[in-house]
Amino acid sequence: MSESQSTRTVIIQNKQGLHLRPADLLARLAYQFESNIEVENDGLSVNAKSVIDLATLGAGPGTELKLSATGTDAEKAVEAIAELIINFTDEDEEAVDTTESESSS
Amino acid sequence: MRILQGIAVSPGVAIGEAVVIDNQGYRIPHRFISRSAIDTELERLAKAFVSVGRQIENSRDEISEELGEQYGAIFSAHLQMLRDPKIESDIVHLIKQRHYSAEYSVSQVLSKYIKVFENLSNVYMRERANDVRDIERRLINTLLGNRREALSNLETPVVILAHNLTPSETANLDREKVLGFVTEVGGPGGHTAIVAEALEIPAVVGTGQFLSDVTVGDLIIIDGDQGRVIVQPDDETILRYQHEVEEHRSLATRLEALSGLPAETTDKQHIALYANIEFPHEAEACVRRGAEGIGLYRTEFLYLGQDEEPSEEDHYRVYSQVVKDMEGAPVVIRTLDLGADKLLGENPEDPEQNPFLGLRSIRLSLRNIPLFRTQLRAILRASVLGEIHVMFPLVSTLQELRQAKMLLSDIMEDLEEEGVPFDRGIKIGMMVEVPSSVIMLEQFAKEVDFISIGTNDLVQYTLAVDRSNKEVAGLYNNSDPAVLRLIEMSISKATAAGIKVTLCGQMGGNPIYAMLLIGLGLRSLSITPSAIPEVKKVCRSVSIAQCEEIASRVREMENAREIKQFLREELRKVVPELLL
Numbered sequence: 001m002s003e004s005q006s007t008r009t010v011i012i013q014n015k016q017g018l019h020l021r022p023a024d025l026l027a028r029l030a031y032q033f034e035s036n037i038e039v040e041n042d043g044l045s046v047n048a049k050s051v052i053d054l055a056t057l058g059a060g061p062g063t064e065l066k067l068s069a070t071g072t073d074a075e076k077a078v079e080a081i082a083e084l085i086i087n088f089t090d091e092d093e094e095a096v097d098t099t100e101s102e103s104s105s
Numbered sequence: 106m107r108i109l110q111g112i113a114v115s116p117g118v119a120i121g122e123a124v125v126i127d128n129q130g131y132r133i134p135h136r137f138i139s140r141s142a143i144d145t146e147l148e149r150l151a152k153a154f155v156s157v158g159r160q161i162e163n164s165r166d167e168i169s170e171e172l173g174e175q176y177g178a179i180f181s182a183h184l185q186m187l188r189d190p191k192i193e194s195d196i197v198h199l200i201k202q203r204h205y206s207a208e209y210s211v212s213q214v215l216s217k218y219i220k221v222f223e224n225l226s227n228v229y230m231r232e233r234a235n236d237v238r239d240i241e242r243r244l245i246n247t248l249l250g251n252r253r254e255a256l257s258n259l260e261t262p263v264v265i266l267a268h269n270l271t272p273s274e275t276a277n278l279d280r281e282k283v284l285g286f287v288t289e290v291g292g293p294g295g296h297t298a299i300v301a302e303a304l305e306i307p308a309v310v311g312t313g314q315f316l317s318d319v320t321v322g323d324l325i326i327i328d329g330d331q332g333r334v335i336v337q338p339d340d341e342t343i344l345r346y347q348h349e350v351e352e353h354r355s356l357a358t359r360l361e362a363l364s365g366l367p368a369e370t371t372d373k374q375h376i377a378l379y380a381n382i383e384f385p386h387e388a389e390a391c392v393r394r395g396a397e398g399i400g401l402y403r404t405e406f407l408y409l410g411q412d413e414e415p416s417e418e419d420h421y422r423v424y425s426q427v428v429k430d431m432e433g434a435p436v437v438i439r440t441l442d443l444g445a446d447k448l449l450g451e452n453p454e455d456p457e458q459n460p461f462l463g464l465r466s467i468r469l470s471l472r473n474i475p476l477f478r479t480q481l482r483a484i485l486r487a488s489v490l491g492e493i494h495v496m497f498p499l500v501s502t503l504q505e506l507r508q509a510k511m512l513l514s515d516i517m518e519d520l521e522e523e524g525v526p527f528d529r530g531i532k533i534g535m536m537v538e539v540p541s542s543v544i545m546l547e548q549f550a551k552e553v554d555f556i557s558i559g560t561n562d563l564v565q566y567t568l569a570v571d572r573s574n575k576e577v578a579g580l581y582n583n584s585d586p587a588v589l590r591l592i593e594m595s596i597s598k599a600t601a602a603g604i605k606v607t608l609c610g611q612m613g614g615n616p617i618y619a620m621l622l623i624g625l626g627l628r629s630l631s632i633t634p635s636a637i638p639e640v641k642k643v644c645r646s647v648s649i650a651q652c653e654e655i656a657s658r659v660r661e662m663e664n665a666r667e668i669k670q671f672l673r674e675e676l677r678k679v680v681p682e683l684l685l
Contacts (some may be wrong), residue, residue, distance in 0.1 A: 016229055017227060017229070017230065017444070019180070019229055020182040020233055020236060021178060021182050021188075024185040024186075025180060027185060028185065031595070047191065049190070050190070050191040050192075051182070051185045051186050052189050052191065052218055053191060055230065055233050056218065056225075058222075058225035058227050058230045060226075060227045062228075069380060083562070092258065099388075
């Protein structure tokens with residue numbers, strides 16, 4: 001299979017943005033691909049397979065993220081990740097908040 | 106650079122890397138490891154990652170079960186962060202390339218992320234700093250495990266920063282490796298401070314909280330003269346202090362030349378300089394520095410940090426060592442001078458409300474006759490080996506003195522019956538450190554051979570100031586006119602009665618007071634051995650008439666500050682190099 005490159009821009013829809021749990025999902029998904037995947041927010045670009053780096057983007061709702069991948073499965077990776085970002089939800093938003101503040105106090 | 110102000114308790118300057126001791130007394134490990142330790146360190150790190158992964162999984166399962174899946178999910182995110190390959194590779198990089206310890210590398214890498222999160226504009230995201238902190242804490246706790254490194258296992262010279270150090274911890278500090286220490290709590294004249302002075306390492310206490318802002322390995326300057334602690338000093342400050350250290354060293358070398366010369370004033374009046382010691386091994390330093398004897402041998406170390414009461418043989422062994430090391434020079438042994446709260450095995454149900462006014466020193470000894478007897482027997486037995494004097498601390502009434510003397514004669518009779526030799530004419534003295542004993546000194550003087558003015562306690566009891574209470578420590582002044590008057594009264598009453606008078610508080614070791622004390626009529630001082638050369642220098646630079654003039658000027662002054670300032674100026678005129 002040959003190396004290819006793929007990019008796509010996607011806007012974060014959920015209210016909390018790319019916080020830890022969405023970042024976790026994203027990194028896990030990214031991990032399933034062979035390609036090197038980068039996520040860029042306002043000039044700052046990080047490795048999509050690193051949850052902590054993703055979280056440091058501080059990408060809130062409405063942020064435009066630029067996805068770019070290089071590798072054998074670049075196109076598939078970008079599509080899958082874009083899909084995931086668009087479908088981020090906040091259904092258990094409050095519940096998560098409570099637990100987090102408890103676990104960190 | 107950050108400057109903290111504490112209380113100076115042991116002079117000198119120390120510059121070195123920090124070792125931080127937490128509240129529980131555990132040492133937070135050192136920043137650097139040796140090249141050969143890299144593999145071990147990487148192995149420790151890998152194990153810690155596995156173990157923390159398991160801990161987080163357990164938390165996730167527990168929380169999920171108790172509260173539901175969505176609550177447990179946060180730990181899945183923690184797990185994902187922990188397993189983030191970037192984090193581990195960053196940490197490994199620091200260990201391999203910079204030879205940082207695993208703990209230090211973890212804290213460096215994760216702190217960096219914590220800072221990034223804290224600076225995010227999104228409030229919700231900002232809180233992620235706590236998640237990272239949680240992981241950092243787990244990793245470091247796991248790495249530290251039970252590896253409680255003792256203070257005695259230091260490899261390179263360092264400065265110790267701690268919340269608190271007990272006197273026995275201080276006493277066990279390795280003088281080769283510990284350049285100086287700082288504690289967040291504590292006050293001047295506390296036992297820790299006295300031990301620091303005995304060890305001759307710069308120390309500052311009572312800085313207030315600051316440990317959380319210091320990283321292991323940070324460069325620290327301890328200014329034991331000004332009571333200052335400088336965290337991560339800038340280059341200019343480092344240079345200035347290095348210069349100061351050099352000056353001190355060259356001054357010390359110049360003063361060393363005096364060690365063979367007598368301490369006498371320019372008009373040939375002899376001033377007897379004795380040494381205060383805490384540990385038997387200090388006797389050697391006393392001889393080297395030209396002390397005429399030991400004016401105060403504190404015996405508390407025998408009781409501190411021990412699991413059981415010292416036996417008569419324990420006492421005898423150290424007393425005989427000191428008296429032999431002093432080669433016939435007099436040794437004044439002070440009996441137990443501790444509060445009940447400090448005595449081993451005494452863990453009272455209801456602690457004293459006011460221990461400084463409570464059961465301590467001679468009062469405690471008189472309440473524990475067997476304990477007192479043990480010490481006095483050992484002192485008497487050692488008295489045939491050289492010139493030993495015995496001194497009772499904190500005497501506040503004649504009855505106490507008489508009881509103590511009676512016990513001493515009892516023991517003498519016992520020894521005589523047993524055929525054990527001792528010095529029948531052993532000199533008996535008392536500390537004058539409670540205002541009542543100054544007031545009643547004419548009476549006391551008839552019943553003792555000598556007195557020693559203990560200025561540390563005298564200041565505290567005269568001015569009603571707890572020297573370890575930061576709120577009022579500023580009121581604790583050696584130069585307070587009331588204190589000076591009591592000192593002068595003590596000197597003149599003792600001189601009139603024809604008994605010997607010495608002063609053994611920390612005040613005596615401070616060169617600014619030497620001329621004043623001589624001017625007030627004192628001809629004998631017992632001070633920390635390291636101060637002997639400086640005080641001798643002062644003595645050799647002035648005449649009695651000059652000192653008396655200073656004393657008469659001071660008598661007219663009204664407050665401590667003015668007096669201290671004046672004394673500094675007078676010292677500057679005579680020996681400016683002592684006021685670096």
